[in-house]
Amino acid sequence: MSAPRPPAKGDLLLCQAYLEDKRLLVVDTSKAIRASIAKTLLQLGAQSHNVVMASTFSDAKGALLSGKFDGVICDYTLGDRSGIELMRLFRQSGPEARDGLFVLVTANASESAVAEAAEEDVDSYILKPFTASSLGVYLLRAVAGKVRPSGYVTLLREGRSLLASGETDKAIAKIEDAKKLNSKPSLACYYLGKAYETQKQPDKSEFCYHEGLIHNEFHYKCSVALFDLYIERNDIEGAYKVIHKLARVFPLSPNRLGKTIELAIRTHNYADVIEYYNAFSSIDERRDDLRRTVTAALVVGGQFHLRKGKNAAAFDLFRKAAATSGSHPATLKEIILGLIAHWQVDEAEAFLKKFPAESQKGSDFLVSEYVVLDQRAASSALVEHGRKLIQRGILDPLVYKILIRRSRELDFKASAEDLAREAMARWPSEAGAFKALLA
């Protein structure tokens, strides 16, 4: 690997000609970074009166709404908003913006962020801190892609444009022409597949995506499109096969990671959960919905390992689930119930200690504690404890089940029957289970 090649004079002249009349928006919270980017743009041919600066997402949005821009260079993180959101606004801001320059300049080097940017319509991904030369070289490279595309890219772009304006037949003809110009035209196959999707011809789309994957086994866009197609058809096995293969080679964007984890569970591929947890761990900004999905998958994965007798693997996943959820009481309760169901009482006790102090008066803790006590204490103590829980308003079918069983053991037949009647009235769907405890 080598440092970026310095730009050729010809490239620079083309870039200058391109940027000469372009309006550009530079968005970064740091004034120094904005100044550096602007300075480089001027060196590449932009005119100072055409370079507009914004320090926040809302300022940038305001600028996009109030005037036309041909390009945006911005940070990935803009307060609590993202550069990707800004890119979507930019692309919709006018016809010149649809194929305008959009570059992310960011300190975020996580694979998932790169994947998200690539999946969207970002032209270049430049890392901070940049060297004076690298910023120029990579901006120039992004511009060169706009100014001097290959014949293949030109035809693809025209095809995409026709597709966006609803002229699907013409788009297909154009992309077919592009396909003839490249020895491994996976991207053309992808756009053809997309065109057939708009024509509601999913079988043709599937054929195109598969063809793209013959040219390049791990073509990201074709794989992802095939995945989406299978999801649309509710073919979760097919979808999971595609995405699992892809996830071993490429990072997944946070959105797709969440979907993939859900699929792993729905297709009973529990053993894969740890791979996705590792991918999740490498994400800088972990959204709550993804965190919840990962937590649930870790718990389900742990339960799977317990069923297989792989206790060490199960405990590991449970510990990760507890940490990922931030010791969320409902998660800890779920883990403890799973452990008790497999007679792992010591480990269940260890998880009981993970409940935060402020949650120890809550139902999740008290029920979990009672379930663990059920493995340790004598019936008399448990009956007394259980009655106190009910008096405190901890109304949980598990408490009733333990109480009924233990009352029967102590020969408190009438009391057990009263409790069972009460429980059946509260939870009619579990009536059978309560009745069975009286037998």
Added chain:
Amino acid sequence: MTNEPTYSNLYGMGKQPQDSVTLEIQDLQNLTSRVIAQLKSKGAELVELHEDGLRLVTPPLFCSLGHKLVFRLVARVTETGIVSDLELTTEVRDVEGARGEEQTVDVRLVQFDSHIWKEIHRLSERKQTQVTELFDRLKGSAEGSEK
């Protein structure tokens, strides 16, 4: 895991992008005015690396042209921790920023380990190259050759 190729061995890029190098400026002092900068936990903002210096952001009124600044440039790799902790003595060659605002300062290196400095540049460039290759492959723009 199966024998399917992983990202790193498929493209022969060695380290994966998440094993990235982050650079932090710590313990920033102005030797000329004898002022120690009060910095955020992440240190002073590093804007740009040059062959013979760098650009950083300092607190307001921190330095002037010709002042000598000394600081530590700490390079960390996500997986392995600190890879280098380089003390740099520098001289201010340009200052921007209105009164009361943070200053953007361009410094020239005066005393430093040139071998480590080159290594920091190399790591930074390698990181960008890795990310660019990954980005191109994900976008699908790295295709076969034109016929």
